[in-house]
Amino acid sequence: MAGNSSSPGTSVTSRVLALLGSFDDDHRGLTLSQLARRAGLSLPTAHRLVSELVAWGALTRRPSGRYVVGRRLWDIGLLAPLQTDLRQVASPFLHDIYAATLATVHLAVRDGTEVLYIDRLAGHASVPVVSQVGSRLPMHATGVGKVLLAYAPDEVREAVLTDLSRVTPYTFTQPGRLLAELRRVRTEGYAQTSEEMSLGACSVAVPVRSPDRAVVAALGIVVPSLKRDRGRLVAALQVASQGITRSLASALPLDESE
Amino acid sequence: MAGNSSSPGTSVTSRVLALLGSFDDDHRGLTLSQLARRAGLSLPTAHRLVSELVAWGALTRRPSGRYVVGRRLWDIGLLAPLQTDLRQVASPFLHDIYAATLATVHLAVRDGTEVLYIDRLAGHASVPVVSQVGSRLPMHATGVGKVLLAYAPDEVREAVLTDLSRVTPYTFTQPGRLLAELRRVRTEGYAQTSEEMSLGACSVAVPVRSPDRAVVAALGIVVPSLKRDRGRLVAALQVASQGITRSLASALPLDESE
DNA sequence: CAGGCTCCTTCCACTCAGTGAAAGACCAGT
DNA sequence: ACTGGTCTTTCACTGAGTGGAAGGAGCCTG
Numbered sequence: 001m002a003g004n005s006s007s008p009g010t011s012v013t014s015r016v017l018a019l020l021g022s023f024d025d026d027h028r029g030l031t032l033s034q035l036a037r038r039a040g041l042s043l044p045t046a047h048r049l050v051s052e053l054v055a056w057g058a059l060t061r062r063p064s065g066r067y068v069v070g071r072r073l074w075d076i077g078l079l080a081p082l083q084t085d086l087r088q089v090a091s092p093f094l095h096d097i098y099a100a101t102l103a104t105v106h107l108a109v110r111d112g113t114e115v116l117y118i119d120r121l122a123g124h125a126s127v128p129v130v131s132q133v134g135s136r137l138p139m140h141a142t143g144v145g146k147v148l149l150a151y152a153p154d155e156v157r158e159a160v161l162t163d164l165s166r167v168t169p170y171t172f173t174q175p176g177r178l179l180a181e182l183r184r185v186r187t188e189g190y191a192q193t194s195e196e197m198s199l200g201a202c203s204v205a206v207p208v209r210s211p212d213r214a215v216v217a218a219l220g221i222v223v224p225s226l227k228r229d230r231g232r233l234v235a236a237l238q239v240a241s242q243g244i245t246r247s248l249a250s251a252l253p254l255d256e257s258e
Numbered sequence: 259m260a261g262n263s264s265s266p267g268t269s270v271t272s273r274v275l276a277l278l279g280s281f282d283d284d285h286r287g288l289t290l291s292q293l294a295r296r297a298g299l300s301l302p303t304a305h306r307l308v309s310e311l312v313a314w315g316a317l318t319r320r321p322s323g324r325y326v327v328g329r330r331l332w333d334i335g336l337l338a339p340l341q342t343d344l345r346q347v348a349s350p351f352l353h354d355i356y357a358a359t360l361a362t363v364h365l366a367v368r369d370g371t372e373v374l375y376i377d378r379l380a381g382h383a384s385v386p387v388v389s390q391v392g393s394r395l396p397m398h399a400t401g402v403g404k405v406l407l408a409y410a411p412d413e414v415r416e417a418v419l420t421d422l423s424r425v426t427p428y429t430f431t432q433p434g435r436l437l438a439e440l441r442r443v444r445t446e447g448y449a450q451t452s453e454e455m456s457l458g459a460c461s462v463a464v465p466v467r468s469p470d471r472a473v474v475a476a477l478g479i480v481v482p483s484l485k486r487d488r489g490r491l492v493a494a495l496q497v498a499s500q501g502i503t504r505s506l507a508s509a510l511p512l513d514e515s516e
Numbered sequence: 517c518a519g520g521c522t523c524c525t526t527c528c529a530c531t532c533a534g535t536g537a538a539a540g541a542c543c544a545g546t
Numbered sequence: 547a548c549t550g551g552t553c554t555t556t557c558a559c560t561g562a563g564t565g566g567a568a569g570g571a572g573c574c575t576g
Contacts, residue, residue, distance in 0.1 A: 077335020
């Protein structure tokens, strides 16, 4: 570029994206200097780019001077197909499950080697749950994660098995044991966890299939303990899962004219 | 730039944003040429920029060759503060309302001179409703819109009053009549519509206040007709609205360290 | 109320990243 | 094989984008 040094190979586009990527769950409000630091940009550059982003509505400047993600970006994000369509179709079924079980309900998809939560439904006060819509968690320590892992391509499964980090004392960290569990998931059609992600929380999850039988998501609930009604919970989940599959048939085209 | 002509004053950033802005509710999957046309870019430029966006995860390329908004953009969008926090806090209350009324429930904020829907809760099959989460509708023809307009700054109200487009035969198109209605909203604390946005749909809405009494959102429901239970519906909404205000008190800090 | 700190903003000369025309590659109809 | 439509790649030119340096605006602390 000019003036002086500048990391060559860094396009303007990538700088803009680096700025957007600087925001995450733990950093939702950032000052200009923080943004510059996190994105690896000089202050003046960050300043100019950020100003353009604010003018367009991608970012918003708070009275405090901190920048946050803006509305325009929020509603463009909502146009992401899988997430939004699945959510929309699944939403009433998540309700049914909540009504039947009063447990926190989750809808999640696989994103690389992690679980991405795309919807969540919780009552006024429920079991403490780690997940947030839009957040990612490890696959091997969550119910929905095990389901998605059980039906994932081999290379994903291998990648995950090489890094079974311990989250609680009950987390499955031995590849063999997890593999056996995944086999069980495939034959029995549901996964469960017992305090493997957070203490005091157990979960059950089932796959959600598209009309062509491919597993596209997982549906799960979190409860304080699995007592003796695991069967009932699994049944509720499976009914909802099949309902979603049926609804998807009449809702997934997505290919437009002009 | 170079080569030849190029609209000067058009920064790379604005080109990237123009590409992102090319997506909307009716254009969620676009081909490269459509993107280039809509963003006002040459094909090669669009091609290069889009490739960068895809590489980063802001866009995704479908098997069909069409581009759609990607996951990365989706989850960055979720970091937008007002929307996400309000939603999260309000969600259980939307449920309560749904449980009590079985009507489609909406949570909306004002965005400029339009209503922006930030959450929506509907049963398996309800009254046909136009709104979508993330979509914008005119303020003067919706229940939540009237509420937000009633409490909006004067300049916004004036801007809206100059352009009262007719949506159905029942839409309020006379500024005087709407102004009177807004006064009524402020004194009585709720707004209503009768087939003003879409035929066969009526609505009731109330303001949602932050702990400091400012109106930050509106809560509304859509029903086939207002019959005689308007009072009951308004009461349900008001209870929920006050609940949200109370919950907001313990949830709105948003200012971080590093 | 100076002095030092951090944060934000503006200026400007230099130059390399980004540009679009043109041409090539690929389809699917006819 | 031709035609109209996509998408992709190349390339010489140049002005848009760059970061140092310097100027402000706060806000503590001594």
